[in-house]
Amino acid sequence: MNISYNWLKNFIDIDDKTPDELSHILTDIGLEVEAVEVVQSVPGGLEGLVVGEVKTCEQHPNADRLRKTTVDVGGPELLQIVCGAPNVAAGQKVIVATVGTTVHPLTGEPFKINKSKIRGEASEGMICAEDEIGLGQSHDGILVLPAETAVGTTAKEYFNVKDDYRFEIGLTPNRADAASHLGVARDIAGFLRRDLKKADLSAFQASASAGTKIVVSATAAAPRYSGVNIAGVKVQESPEWLKEKLTVIGVRPINNIVDITNYILHDLGQPLHAFDADKIAGNTVNVRFATEGEAFTTLDQVERKLSAEDLVIADAEKPMCIAGVFGGAHSGVSTETTNIFLESAYFNAVSVRKTSKRHNLKTDASFRYERGTDPNITVEALQKAVLLIQEIAGGEVSAVVTDIYPNPVAPFAFPVNYRNVQRLIGKEIPAEEIRSIIVSLGIGIASETAEELQVLVPPFKVDVTREVDVIEEVLRIYGYNNIELKSQIKASLNTSEKPDKEVVLNQLADLLIANGFRETLSNSLTKLDYTFDPETAVRVLNPLSSDLDTMRQNMLFSSLTAIAYNQKRRNGDVKFFEIGKSYHLVEEKYNERNHLTLTIAGRAEAEQWNTTNKGVSFYQIKAAVDTIIKRLKIESISITDAPAEEFAYGLSYMKGTKALVSFGAVAAGNLKKADVDGLVFYADFDCDQLMKIIRKNVIKFKEVSKFPAVRRDLSLLLDQAVTFDKLKAIATKTERKLLKAVNVFDVYQGDKIPAGKKSYALSFILQDEEKTLMDKQIDAIVQKLILNFEKETGAEVRG
Numbered sequence: 153m154n155i156s157y158n159w160l161k162n163f164i165d166i167d168d169k170t171p172d173e174l175s176h177i178l179t180d181i182g183l184e185v186e187a188v189e190v191v192q193s194v195p196g197g198l199e200g201l202v203v204g205e206v207k208t209c210e211q212h213p214n215a216d217r218l219r220k221t222t223v224d225v226g227g228p229e230l231l232q233i234v235c236g237a238p239n240v241a242a243g244q245k246v247i248v249a250t251v252g253t254t255v256h257p258l259t260g261e262p263f264k265i266n267k268s269k270i271r272g273e274a275s276e277g278m279i280c281a282e283d284e285i286g287l288g289q290s291h292d293g294i295l296v297l298p299a300e301t302a303v304g305t306t307a308k309e310y311f312n313v314k315d316d317y318r319f320e321i322g323l324t325p326n327r328a329d330a331a332s333h334l335g336v337a338r339d340i341a342g343f344l345r346r347d348l349k350k351a352d353l354s355a356f357q358a359s360a361s362a363g364t365k366i367v368v369s370a371t372a373a374a375p376r377y378s379g380v381n382i383a384g385v386k387v388q389e390s391p392e393w394l395k396e397k398l399t400v401i402g403v404r405p406i407n408n409i410v411d412i413t414n415y416i417l418h419d420l421g422q423p424l425h426a427f428d429a430d431k432i433a434g435n436t437v438n439v440r441f442a443t444e445g446e447a448f449t450t451l452d453q454v455e456r457k458l459s460a461e462d463l464v465i466a467d468a469e470k471p472m473c474i475a476g477v478f479g480g481a482h483s484g485v486s487t488e489t490t491n492i493f494l495e496s497a498y499f500n501a502v503s504v505r506k507t508s509k510r511h512n513l514k515t516d517a518s519f520r521y522e523r524g525t526d527p528n529i530t531v532e533a534l535q536k537a538v539l540l541i542q543e544i545a546g547g548e549v550s551a552v553v554t555d556i557y558p559n560p561v562a563p564f565a566f567p568v569n570y571r572n573v574q575r576l577i578g579k580e581i582p583a584e585e586i587r588s589i590i591v592s593l594g595i596g597i598a599s600e601t602a603e604e605l606q607v608l609v610p611p612f613k614v615d616v617t618r619e620v621d622v623i624e625e626v627l628r629i630y631g632y633n634n635i636e637l638k639s640q641i642k643a644s645l646n647t648s649e650k651p652d653k654e655v656v657l658n659q660l661a662d663l664l665i666a667n668g669f670r671e672t673l674s675n676s677l678t679k680l681d682y683t684f685d686p687e688t689a690v691r692v693l694n695p696l697s698s699d700l701d702t703m704r705q706n707m708l709f710s711s712l713t714a715i716a717y718n719q720k721r722r723n724g725d726v727k728f729f730e731i732g733k734s735y736h737l738v739e740e741k742y743n744e745r746n747h748l749t750l751t752i753a754g755r756a757e758a759e760q761w762n763t764t765n766k767g768v769s770f771y772q773i774k775a776a777v778d779t780i781i782k783r784l785k786i787e788s789i790s791i792t793d794a795p796a797e798e799f800a801y802g803l804s805y806m807k808g809t810k811a812l813v814s815f816g817a818v819a820a821g822n823l824k825k826a827d828v829d830g831l832v833f834y835a836d837f838d839c840d841q842l843m844k845i846i847r848k849n850v851i852k853f854k855e856v857s858k859f860p861a862v863r864r865d866l867s868l869l870l871d872q873a874v875t876f877d878k879l880k881a882i883a884t885k886t887e888r889k890l891l892k893a894v895n896v897f898d899v900y901q902g903d904k905i906p907a908g909k910k911s912y913a914l915s916f917i918l919q920d921e922e923k924t925l926m927d928k929q930i931d932a933i934v935q936k937l938i939l940n941f942e943k944e945t946g947a948e949v950r951g
Contacts, residue, residue, distance in 0.1 A: 154401040155336050156191075157317035159419075163337035163348050171317035174340070178319065181343050182628045183330055187320040191400045193392075194313050195286045196262065200253030201307035202226065203297060204279070209242045214271040223248055223279065226304025234275040239293035245301040246294055247285065249278045258283045287311070316400050326615040328523030332421030335612075342592040342629045356535040356549075363551020364432060364493045369440040373463045374475065376498035376557040377439055378530040381429055382538060383491045385409065385547035394544065403516075408545045409485045409492060412537055414516070421612075422496060422525060422533035423517035425465070425473060427483045429491040434468025437493065442471060449481045450474065450513075462507045463499065476504040476521040478513050491550070494541075496534040498527040498561075501614075502694070509696055526612035527561040563596065563608035564617045570603060573623050579635050581626070589629045590622065653843050656784075657731055660748065663783055667776065669727045669750065674710035676733065678702055681825065682709035684797050690735040690742060703735035707836060708798055708818070711751040712826035719829055725754030731839070746839035750776050750815070753832045770802070770817060773833035777815050780837070781805065784846050786812070798822065798834070807845055813837045861892065861919040864934050866941075867950040868912050869905070874945045879914065886940050887933050890925070893917040911950065 157171050166174060175185040204225040212218035212234060219240050222230040225248050233248070240246075249255050249265045255278070256262045267276050282288035282295045285307070301310065321336070329335045334348075341348050363381035368374050387407050389395075394415060395405040401418060405411050413424040427437075442448070442458035448471045449455045456474075458464065463475040472483035476499040485492060504521040508514060531553060538549060568590070570583045587605065591597065595616075596608035609616045616622060627635070661671060677700040683689045684705065695701035704710060711728060718726050728751045736743045752768045759765065781789070786807070794802030794814040802816015815835035823832060868879075880894045898913035905911055918925060918933060941947040 153321045153323045153331060155319045155321055155333060156397065156400045157319065158314065159316075159333050159397060159400070160337055160340070162419075163334055164341050164344075164346055165349075166340065166344075171319075175319060177340065177343055178321065178336070180631055180633065181339050182324075182327070183336060183339060184322045185319050186322045189318045189320070191316045191318050192313070193316070193396050194256075194311070196254060196256035197315055198285060198307040198311060198313050200265075201247055201249055201255075201280065201285060203301050203303055203305040203307065203310060204231070204246055204248035205303050206240065206242050206244045206246060206279070209240055212271060212273060214273070218271060220273055221279070223277070224303055225250065225277075231276040232274055233277045233279055234270040234273055235279045235294065237279065237281065237294040239296070240279060243299075244294075245297040245299060245303070247280045247297070247307050249280055249285070251276055253277075255280070255284060256286050258286050258289065316396075318400055318402075325523060328520065328525070328614050329421075329612045331520050331523065332418060334420050338594060339629070342589060342594075345588065345592055351532070351536055353532065353535045353539065356539055358553050359549050359551050361551050363554065364429060365434075365436045366554045366556060367436065367438045367440075368556050369438060370463055371558065373441070373500045373503040374439045374497060375500065375559060375561065376527050376530055376555070378496045378534055378553065378555045378557075379437065380494050380534055380538060380549060380553045381491065381551040382494060382541055382547045383429075383550035385490060385492055385541060385545040387485060387487050387489050387545065391544060407485070407487070409489070409541065412540045412544065413494075415540070416533050416537045417516055417520070420529060420533050420536070421520060422529050423476065423520055424533060424537055425479060425495045425517075426485050427465075427472060427493045427495065428485055428489045429493040430489075431483045432467045432472070432493060433470070436468045437472075437495075438466045438468070439475065439497075440464060440466055446471065448474070450478045451481055451484060452478075453481055456511055459507075459510060461503070462510070463503050465495065474507060474511070474513070475499055477508050477511070477518045478515055492541075492547075494534060494537060496530040496537075498525055498530055524612075524614035526610075527557075528611060531555055561611045563610055564613075565598065565606065565608055566617075566619055568605045568607050568619050568622050570605075572619060573626055576620065576623050577627050577630070577635060581630060585630070586626055589626050593625055593629065595622070595625075653839075656843070656846065657748070657839070660780060660783070661729070661731070663779065664729045664750070664776070667727075667779065669729045669776075672711070672714050672728045672730045674714060674730060674732065675700070676704055676735070678704045678709060682706075688737045690737050705736060706734055706798070707732055707747045707749045708822060708834060709826055711749055711834060712818070712822065712828050712832065715751060715753050715832060716826050716828045719753075724830070725758065727752045748780075748837040748839050748842075750835040751832060752776075753828075753830060767831060768833055770833060773815050773835050774803070777805070777813055777835050777837075781813075784842065786842075786845055798836075807841065810841050811838060812841050812845070857919060857921050859920055859922070859924050861917050862925050862930055864916050864918065864930065865897075866914050866916070866934070866938065867898075868914065868941060869909055869948040869950055870912055870945060872901075872908055872910050874947070876912070878945065879912065879941065882940050882944055883914075883916065883937055886936050887918075890918045890920055890933065891916060892919050 160166060171188055175188050178185050202225050204223040206221050206223055207230060208222045209219050212220050217236055219235050221233050221235055221240060223233050224230055251265055251267050253265045254262050255265060265278055279294045281291050281293060283291045323330060330339060337348060366377060366379055368377050387409055390405050390408045390411040394411050398405050398411060398414060403414050409426050413426055417423050441460055442462045442464045444460040446458045447455055448458050464471040465473040465475050473479045499521050501522055501524050504518055508518040508522060534553060541547060570586060573586050574580055594610055598606040598608050607622060616625060679699045680686060680689060680702045683702060689705050690703040692701050714728055715726055730749050732747055734745050734747060752773055754768060756766050756768050756772060757763045790806045792804045792806055794804050794816045798819060799816040800819045802814060804811040804814040813835055818832040818834050876896050883891060883894045895915045896912055897915055900911040918930060938949055
């Protein structure tokens, strides 16, 4: 949202605050200024241009069409300037661009004035025409000023050119009350404890005659509707001051009537709409819901099929406007318009938002209506607009102001306790200060005691409906920077050796990226068809569409959707990971679970002349999972089959009764739902369980041993029921100090192996941290291993 510094001065005295100071104030009170930009009504701001007097003017000796002049610009010496204008003459007061000035012409690129020679004669500046300095279109000759103009006056001062400053504010969705210059000025007034300027509307005079008949059939969607007729207007180009105001904030001027409605919208935050009164059939305005499928052509010349939930402004025959969203092509103001009906209304925010979303129409009006406008400003906005129309476009009010407001919106009333304010903010703010801030923000006080205030929050503050909201308002204006950090807060900082969740996840993300994975971020909203248990699904009460009506119950379909998107764009070789949440309804309580997911699909390697076209496999997803498990130093896990609802086949790593991660090939039915081709391998880590486990890990650091490690291999003939885990456990129990690692590097079953048997080739890494191992010591350990393997598993050592 753009706000003009000069425009704000219409509401509050801020001449003592520079634009830079004001930008800091706005940011401090919650209206974050993302950028401040100087805006000049005349390009270059006429900088470096001064009023001069032509003292002499004579023919250039070497050019028939040039004149050699001397000009007084208020300096110690006269300037010699060569000029080609046919109307230059001695005694004239002119605009001079001195050496070093950058001139901004109306067309073409800016250029710098340098001291030069023109046809052999020195020239120390330029006498300017109006188009050469951006003041007008004329290039018939130089700009000649009145004789009484003082020499040395800056052109900026003479033409009263004032710079403006545009604040680009990152308005949060809850701050609908600040979506105008009035709203921003309210906050500044609260911070500076200054009064707002009141608009003088005393010149407004309404007629007693009956005007356009207004019928509000949909009262719930249009709680207030105001309108007035103005006759005898002349639609034309707006005056410069109005075009300049709109241009500064990035609004394109159209004509004086439309520009005034846009001005009021950005001035007061109240959208207005002007209809050509002569095009209103039956001289009747009906605020009603559309009939299902009713055709309507909007201002952009697009015919739209309306829904029965769309609120429209209609005449006796047809819709003229989609209420609060977009006008119609038929009833809009044109250069032939002489009589207008001006609308100022308060529409239901939910109704406008649904219609705006349904037709994919976003306008400045819908932006404000969706967030909530002030129901009590509609008539004031009408009156201010009418006075501007009469000043700029002529005309007179031809009918009484109609204001249909059957159920006035009451202020939000509730108590605010001083102790609660101080407790939540964390500072002993004096009660008088708290009260002063509340009043300065336009919040009324119905009654008060020494302990609390009974406040009346005006309806334009749509997000202030509870005591805690008022406390936030107090803190915002009091200043976050004025709340000191107490010394005991330091004690609450995490100084333990337990890993921080965000740090761990960032480390895992770096690990995955280093292994060729790319991070994705998907929408938490999905469709019901992507859930495995609809009974525990978290449904959205007011969904944007049928495809976004459920909070995701799993991360699988988020990953599959990303793969399908890439496959349709011929990018089927993917390795994705995502950190996100799933949402569940368990025993009527909402529950969130944190996940880390991995997904691979397509070819295992990029296509090259020396590689085979081999697809990804189960073992690649397993390798990625094992890498993470190893990185987190998680041990003593058990293995079961992965859930069938997600996987065609796969494994789950368990810690106790809970799965840390499930991974494998995605079931064909799930691939079909997401429109994915080929095999997809997927892993889903339970981040909550991971964090619980690794918090118990004790991380110890030790120096790398100076003594060499030794490897010994054994080939064992075993019963098929004997697992590697059992062999590893036996080996670890046999030699706890020197045995550093056990690995199986070959498994064989088949020819020359007895039935019911298998062959394992194991490697053992031995190392002493204090001395070099001797062969005798190593052989003794190996013999003990063989003895225990034979004793506990019936193993036979193969030659």
